[in-house]
Amino acid sequence: MDIDAGPRVVAEPTDFARALDADPAARTAYDHLTHSRKREHVCAIESAKKPETRAQRIDKALAMLRDQEPARGRAARAKTRGDHP
Numbered sequence: 001m002d003i004d005a006g007p008r009v010v011a012e013p014t015d016f017a018r019a020l021d022a023d024p025a026a027r028t029a030y031d032h033l034t035h036s037r038k039r040e041h042v043c044a045i046e047s048a049k050k051p052e053t054r055a056q057r058i059d060k061a062l063a064m065l066r067d068q069e070p071a072r073g074r075a076a077r078a079k080t081r082g083d084h085p
Contacts, residue, residue, distance in 0.1 A: 010038040010042055011042070013046060015054070015055075015058060016045050016061070019058050019062055020062070025066050026061075026062045026065040029066070041061045044057050
């Protein structure tokens with residue numbers, strides 16, 4: 001068995017890529033996601049059967065990405081919410 005050490009790339013659908021490029025905050029958040037999280041967004045968009053559903057999923061993905069807080073880890077988020085002991 002060989003180890004695949006090459007970079008893992010998620011191919012963004014053209015319409016999603018255009019939407020990300022038009023929204024710098026969403027693009028930055030998307031670019032910082034893990035491979036798995038990027039793939040989740042792309043699979044959700046590509047699995048839409050109707051163009052309207054696809055557009056709604058792109059809008060939803062952009063909103064989620066815009067609202068994402070910087071990746072600081074669960075412990076840091078818990079401290080800011082007062083969940084720590």
